[in-house]
Amino acid sequence: MRMTPYISESAAEAAAGRPATITAGSAGPSDPDPADSGLAVSDPAVSGLAATAAAWQESWDRQQEGFMPDREERLAAMLDAVEAVVDTDSPRLLDLAGGTGTITLRALARFPRARVTLVDLDPALLALARASLGDRAVVLAADLARPDWPGRLPHRDYDAVLTATALHWLPAERLTELYGELRDLLRPGGLFVNADRMPDDALPTLTDRLTARARERRAARYAAGAALSWSDWWARAGADPVLGPLVRRRHEIYPTGHSPEWNPPVSWHLGALTAAGFTEAGTLWRGGADAAVAALH
Template sequence: MGVGMETAGTWVERWERQQQRYAVDREERFTVISDVVEHLCAGRARPLLLDLGCGPGSLSARLARRLPDAEIVAVDMDPVLLELGRTHHADAARYVEAVIGEEGWTDALGLCRALDVAVSTTALHYLPAPVLARTYRTLGALLRPGGALVNGDHFPPDVGFCSDLTAHVGRCRAERAGDHGHEDWESWWRAVAAEPELADLFARRERSRPAAGGGGGNRHLSVRRHAELLRRAGFRHVTPVWQVGDSRVLVAVKG
């Protein structure tokens, strides 16, 4: 039995609030990503978008409002978050469960044409660096010429001192905004684990985590290193279009 609309709405709303602790100026970053996608898809009748690590559909929902004619495929490995998205943002996207970067993960997407844009926010940093490089190559193959990856995440500078400085600026910005008054990631997951309507999905999530997790992520990779990997994957133009602290929106356009 699926989760009810009211229950899904409650948990998605709480998710939105706790995520503000981790993404500096989160709503502005969503808006910038939407600006970029709208620009890249101008003149295309039914653009095809891929939301990587979609969670409960936060970015997909915003993109669907901005580009109502777009077809959006939203992929994540977490069955709990996907069910919340399918219920609360049902009309925003087609939701797919798959582990990004695993062998054959794109088969589950059911794509029948080239992507116009792939988007992501604070999701790809979980991939180990070799898996990230492979994922960039995969996305390069899925995108049409002139298509792009638009990624909002934390990208540190090359120099350690500068990295500490940008992180400090981001923390100060978040503290002034008062975002740290919300529940954090761990407390949200502890609370949702006690939700009876999600018990079966949560049990499946717990069973799948050991096989899907691990690897250490790629948070240490600088923005320059990301640009190098993207260019090797066939993205000719790579540039940040927005930054607060070390939170950036990085756009990579396929040659």
């Protein structure tokens, strides 16, 4: 999970709210699926990352924390919620738009016997996820802009679906549809959590000021060389002999490199989740303008 910055502040910051699993425009089931170009675990690009995957994961984490200093706190809150609703030590978890495997790695540390499926579309991040996870999780290429994406999944239902800083890449109409698809993928009593930029529309003035202060602190960290920016991280990945070709493929999938300026308030998400048929929906966690909403089937 993407954990990342947001287009509402600037295009450069929004790039980190990565486009995992989402292509520009809308696609129907009959259109060519960019997910068909996904890498297998045996692909040379994946095996070529075996020795460096841990270092890339570490650099990804540090880059993401430059935008979200409370990143681990929100991830822990998500997994706490999973722990509260599952009644097995081997839950079926879906890491939606999972990127390099941030959520999956932490979920497996919390639930070593979990059966995790990670889906994403970004070929570079998928390669890092596959190299990092090996056979501990099912890692799949899938495009959430397409309504047929659930057909790629290995399970008919899941105990929990988790996602972070990714779904703002979908337009409102498609995200509303996706929420319904996710409800159908959850067992009765199953949990969905989405962490993203979700302003508190009850506190707009305070939220704006907190966002401005966070932006100032981030700029100071960059100026001091204390954090790697999103563009710097991707420049390094593009120069890597193994990741470079995958980064170029990524640019073909995401030619604009950033999401629309669409980060609706938490109330919009709660309304959409309720309309999708979830029996309960509310705010699980909040940090400044970011929040995690949770919903139960």
